[in-house]
Amino acid sequence: MSDMNLTLKVWRQKxxxxxxxxxxxxxxxxxxxxxxxxxxxxxxxxxxKKEEPVxxxxxxxxGICGACSMVINGRPHGPQGGTTTCQLHMRHFKSGDTITIxxxxxxxxxVIKDLVVDRSSFDRIIQAGGYISVNTGQAQDGNAIPIExxxxxxxFDAATCxxxxxxxxACPNASAMLFTSAKVSHLGLLPQGEVEHSKxxxxxxxxxxxxxxxxxxxxxxxxxxxxxxxxxxNIARMNRTYMGSVFGSDKTV
Amino acid sequence: xxxxxNIPDGPLDTKWTNYRSKxxxxxxxxxRRIDIIVVGTxxxxxxxxxxxxxxxxxxxxxxxxxxxxxxxxxAAQGGINAAKNYQNDGDSVYRxxxxxxxxxxxxxxxANVHRLAEASRxxxxxxxxxxxxxxxxxxGLLANRSxxxxxxxxxFYARGQTGQQLLLGAYQALSRxxxxxxxxxxxxxxxxxxxxxxxxxxxxxxxxxxxxxxxxFAAHCVVLATGGYGNVFYLSTNAMGSNVTAAWRAxxxxxxxxxxxxxQIHPTCIPVSGEYQSKLTLxxxxxxxxxxxxxxxxxxxxxxxxxxxKTGNDIPEGDRDYYLERRYPAxxxxxxxxxxxxxAKVACDEGHGVNQTGLAVFLDFADAIQRYGxxxxxxxxxxxADKATITKLGTAVVEAKYGNLFEMYEKITGENxxxxxxxxxxxxxxxxxxxxxxxxxxxxxxxxxxLGEANFSDHGSNRxxxxxxxxxxxxxxxxxxxTIGQFLSKEIRTPKISNETPEFxxxxxxxxxxxxxxxxxxxxxxxxxxxxxxxxxxWEYCGMARNAEGLKKGRQLxxxxxxEFWSDVFVPGSTDEFNPELEKAARVADFMELGEVMIVxxxxxxxxxxxxxxxxYTQDGEAMRRDDEFTFVSAWEWDENEPILHKEELIFxxxxxxxxxxx
Ligand SMILES: Cc1cc2nc3c(=O)[nH]c(=O)nc-3n(C[C@H](O)[C@H](O)[C@H](O)COP(=O)(O)OP(=O)(O)OC[C@H]3O[C@@H](n4cnc5c(N)ncnc54)[C@H](O)[C@@H]3O)c2cc1C
Ligand code: SF4
Ligand code: FES
Numbered sequence: 001m002s003d004m005n006l007t008l009k010v011w012r013q014k015x016x017x018x019x020x021x022x023x024x025x026x027x028x029x030x031x032x033x034x035x036x037x038x039x040x041x042x043x044x045x046x047x048x049k050k051e052e053p054v055x056x057x058x059x060x061x062x063g064i065c066g067a068c069s070m071v072i073n074g075r076p077h078g079p080q081g082g083t084t085t086c087q088l089h090m091r092h093f094k095s096g097d098t099i100t101i102x103x104x105x106x107x108x109x110x111v112i113k114d115l116v117v118d119r120s121s122f123d124r125i126i127q128a129g130g131y132i133s134v135n136t137g138q139a140q141d142g143n144a145i146p147i148e149x150x151x152x153x154x155x156f157d158a159a160t161c162x163x164x165x166x167x168x169x170a171c172p173n174a175s176a177m178l179f180t181s182a183k184v185s186h187l188g189l190l191p192q193g194e195v196e197h198s199k200x201x202x203x204x205x206x207x208x209x210x211x212x213x214x215x216x217x218x219x220x221x222x223x224x225x226x227x228x229x230x231x232x233x234n235i236a237r238m239n240r241t242y243m244g245s246v247f248g249s250d251k252t253v
Numbered sequence: 254x255x256x257x258x259n260i261p262d263g264p265l266d267t268k269w270t271n272y273r274s275k276x277x278x279x280x281x282x283x284x285r286r287i288d289i290i291v292v293g294t295x296x297x298x299x300x301x302x303x304x305x306x307x308x309x310x311x312x313x314x315x316x317x318x319x320x321x322x323x324x325x326x327x328a329a330q331g332g333i334n335a336a337k338n339y340q341n342d343g344d345s346v347y348r349x350x351x352x353x354x355x356x357x358x359x360x361x362x363x364a365n366v367h368r369l370a371e372a373s374r375x376x377x378x379x380x381x382x383x384x385x386x387x388x389x390x391x392x393g394l395l396a397n398r399s400x401x402x403x404x405x406x407x408x409f410y411a412r413g414q415t416g417q418q419l420l421l422g423a424y425q426a427l428s429r430x431x432x433x434x435x436x437x438x439x440x441x442x443x444x445x446x447x448x449x450x451x452x453x454x455x456x457x458x459x460x461x462x463x464x465x466x467x468x469x470f471a472a473h474c475v476v477l478a479t480g481g482y483g484n485v486f487y488l489s490t491n492a493m494g495s496n497v498t499a500a501w502r503a504x505x506x507x508x509x510x511x512x513x514x515x516x517q518i519h520p521t522c523i524p525v526s527g528e529y530q531s532k533l534t535l536x537x538x539x540x541x542x543x544x545x546x547x548x549x550x551x552x553x554x555x556x557x558x559x560x561x562x563k564t565g566n567d568i569p570e571g572d573r574d575y576y577l578e579r580r581y582p583a584x585x586x587x588x589x590x591x592x593x594x595x596x597a598k599v600a601c602d603e604g605h606g607v608n609q610t611g612l613a614v615f616l617d618f619a620d621a622i623q624r625y626g627x628x629x630x631x632x633x634x635x636x637x638a639d640k641a642t643i644t645k646l647g648t649a650v651v652e653a654k655y656g657n658l659f660e661m662y663e664k665i666t667g668e669n670x671x672x673x674x675x676x677x678x679x680x681x682x683x684x685x686x687x688x689x690x691x692x693x694x695x696x697x698x699x700x701x702x703x704l705g706e707a708n709f710s711d712h713g714s715n716r717x718x719x720x721x722x723x724x725x726x727x728x729x730x731x732x733x734x735x736t737i738g739q740f741l742s743k744e745i746r747t748p749k750i751s752n753e754t755p756e757f758x759x760x761x762x763x764x765x766x767x768x769x770x771x772x773x774x775x776x777x778x779x780x781x782x783x784x785x786x787x788x789x790x791x792w793e794y795c796g797m798a799r800n801a802e803g804l805k806k807g808r809q810l811x812x813x814x815x816x817e818f819w820s821d822v823f824v825p826g827s828t829d830e831f832n833p834e835l836e837k838a839a840r841v842a843d844f845m846e847l848g849e850v851m852i853v854x855x856x857x858x859x860x861x862x863x864x865x866x867x868x869x870y871t872q873d874g875e876a877m878r879r880d881d882e883f884t885f886v887s888a889w890e891w892d893e894n895e896p897i898l899h900k901e902e903l904i905f906x907x908x909x910x911x912x913x914x915x916x
Contacts, residue, residue, distance in 0.1 A: 015830070040781070047823060047825060050823065052825050053833075055831065057319065059325070060327065060328045060492045061492070061493060061531065061532050062661065063661065064327050065327045065492065087664050089667070091667060112463060113831045119319060120319065120440060122320070123321075123322075123438075123440070126424070130428060131383070131429045132383050132384045134382045135304075136379060136426075136730045136734065137375075139382035140378065142377040142381040142395055143337075146392060149389050149391050149393065152393075156386040160414065186386070187384050192384050193384050
């Protein structure tokens with residue numbers, strides 16, 4: 001187990017009114033630690049010195065809840081592809097490195113404190129239509145509609161989005177198209193969700209705009225940084241439906 | 254206090270149906286005037302809040318998370334059970350009921366478990382309708398796999414992320430109710446106290462975690478769905494934020510804590526690697542379908558592996574001890590969790606552990622890879638494929654089944670499990686114990702309900718794999734929407750509950766004082782340090798194997814730790830701001846009280862059953878239940894000096910109590 005000495009440049013911001021700044025810290029870590037465990041070590045030393053620990057969001061530490069959210073050396077979730085911050089391990093860094101750590105930066109994700117941002121705008125996009133309208137008890141037998149395995153797999157791939165917001169943080173326009181289109185694909189590809197598909201697309205896109213997310217200019221950065229490797233083809237699929245439903249139908253929302 | 258389980262009369266298989274059709278109802282116009290607080294929006298809470306909203310009640314839902322989608326339920330991997338019998342392999346509601354009762358080592362209620370098995374079928378239908386992308390066969394129908402402790406294939410799954418997909422389904426149903434105004438959602442709000450008025454649960458005190466302000470919320474009744482308390486052990490597979498505070502605060506207000514010592518230690522987790530470790534990662538039980546568990550027979554091989562001179566692959570077949578297959582030929586690697594965990598402990602205690610700490614065993618996929626490879630080769634018409642081709646084909650099959658788990662393993666350990674056998678060790682995973690509830694899921698405090706992992710109801714002393722998701726969703730979608738009416742139908746004349754009454758004001762004041770106290774200790778030790786030490790005590794004395802002497806010592810140590818905490822903890826910041834350290838401090842304080850009750854419970858239960866293994870009570874090395882004296886639920890009333898035990902006798906009318914055997 002080799003020990004590592006690292007310099008961290010961490011974004012510190014007391015609250016949303018504070019303008020924020022980088023602070024430098026030294027931390028001793030080892031290569032088996034996860035990135036967040038390394039930050040735990042930093043926080044422990046800060047607390048021992050009676051200083052304020054760095055606030056960051058985390059929960060499952062297994063890459064599935066979508067809570068962790070940091071830009072590490074300029075990249076959302078850090079250097080390893082297909083990996084959330086919590087699943088990133090220190091063996092991908094070396095002793096002597098300087099690591100810069102910042103929050104997601106986007107108008108629709110205001111900073112709460114240090115590395116913690118408010119992502120409730122994502123919830124509101126889902127509330128605008130990211131569901132299938134079925135009440136409890138109304139369902140027919142689960143095997144009543146066979147679904148082609150490949151189709152189910154495609155829907156599944158889109159459904160694996162963890163709502164972390166790295167796509168927004170990666171995008172020069174802070175667009176939420178990858179997140180929104182992933183939900184649209186997940187539901188729209190399945191026969192159960194097809195019925196409401198075009199209405200859903202319109203409502204969710206409208207909400208996305210209202211929240212202050214930017215336009216998509218096809219840079220593809222979102223797909224590169226997405227820890228769940230959600231495909232950008234979802235955006236194209238959503239755009240097709242959006243165009244079709246806004247210009248080709250009288251059912252607009 | 255007399256505990257009444259309120260189990261309806263009549264034969265087991267029609268109890269629920271009959272009860273439901275005779276239940277008191279609340280008319281739609283009255284529902285609109287009734288307020289319900291749901292605390293917790295994991296699988297149990299989100300499904301409950303959504304369904305109650307659909308029914309027309311005014312629901313206020315709370316989570317300490319920034320979004321309901323982040324609840325710990327999201328991390329469930331392996332699957333959800335349902336007695337659909339789609340595989341035509343002899344499954345039925347009765348068999349699922351029976352397996353669950355037996356798996357729980359005869360310490361759960363027959364009536365509750367049967368209802369659970371009945372509801373299991375509706376859950377799958379409901380989730381499919383919501384768009385949950387369960388795994389499917391080529392014919393387009395739903396796929397199944399099998400889990401430990403059973404001999405049929407009844408587990409529905411969505412790759413290794415079933416919990417995520419089920420929770421997103423419930424979250425979306427909840428979002429729909431939020432969008433139409435039936436549910437008001439309070440994210441980043443942590444319940445810190447329960448408010449009772451005239452003996453009934455009428456509201457909560459919650460802290461707005463963004464502003465730090467305490468807020469008072471009133472309603473006609475309160476539903477807790479706040480998850481399990483495995484994090485009392487510090488290291489567990491639970492999410493970092495999982496905690497007991499909501500349930501514990503209810504206990505401090507008179508609710509009872511049932512069977513708190515029943516903890517599930519999951520056999521297949523990634524072993525601890527160092528002191529800095531913050532949590533443990535589960536490798537789903539589904540892996541035991543194909544992985545074989547073993548340790549080297551010879552100590553010199555063990556040493557060579559620990560020192561890195563050999564790997565598992567270097568040990569010849571004859572020098573391996575596949576101890577589960579040897580000891581339990583009928584179930585082999587698929588014995589229930591408690592049995593598999595203890596067997597791993599025995600192997601390591603005898604000095605066969607295969608990593609540097611000596612606390613790891615192998616989970617090996619080499620045979621599965623060969624087996625699948627051969628059958629793939631045959632189905633592709635390659636009659637004499639070479640070993641490399643077979644390995645390649647077999648690896649692809651294993652990857653398709655468990656790819657994301659293998660990837661997770663490699664990310665954490667840096668070792669490739671397709672080539673080297675995985676190293677695993679048991680870890681705290683789930684808590685069968687929880688708030689005591691009756692058949693209606695109502696606690697002994699009228700108007701206070703409890704669902705999901707937070708209650709004690711269905712798993713006895715050991716939960717079978719893939720049954721927690723089932724229980725959470727059964728409670729939320731199919732039980733509470735009915736049973737809550739039993740209480741609320743008597744409340745239709747009760748006007749809106751005010752949050753300005755003396756009870757609310759006093760509860761808010763007490764909570765504020767408690768938080769101030771935590772901040773004003775200004776000691777020298779971090780909350781994390783206390784939590785870690787608490788965890789060590791619990792694991793050492795109230796973990797996989799327990800004995801009277803150790804339990805007594807553990808209790809003493811916890812009391813001392815608690816004292817030290819309240820005089821030497823350091824919490825930075827203030828109460829009126831976003832302050833994660835303060836949140837943690839309040840939770841750890843509650844864990845310390847709970848820990849003591851767990852120990853007292855383990856001490857009084859002088860038998861071995863399920864996850865509770867008392868070293869004094871064994872027979873031929875296996876657990877020894879003592880049905881004559883201990884066929885009851887232990888429900889504990891909190892008391893600062895000596896918690897008070899209340900017993901609910903368990904009556905078995907349909908199942909004969911047998912020694913659980915998986916041999
Ligand atoms: C790694 C892992 C894998 C698992 N895999 C499986 C599996 O394959 N199959 C299976 O059946 N089971 C599995 N389980 C178990 C299962 O996931 C859980 O038992 C289940 O999800 C619990 O759901 P819940 O709704 O009761 O609680 P949770 O999902 O824990 O939700 C608790 C909710 O309560 C809220 N809350 C808690 N306290 C407060 C408070 N004071 N104030 C406000 N809100 C509060 C939280 O914010 C959250 O919304 C697994 C568990 C783990 C750890
Ligand atoms: S699309 Fe990817 S990056 Fe965006 S929220 Fe979902 S998982 Fe995160
Ligand atoms: S902490 Fe859950 S995804 Fe990182």
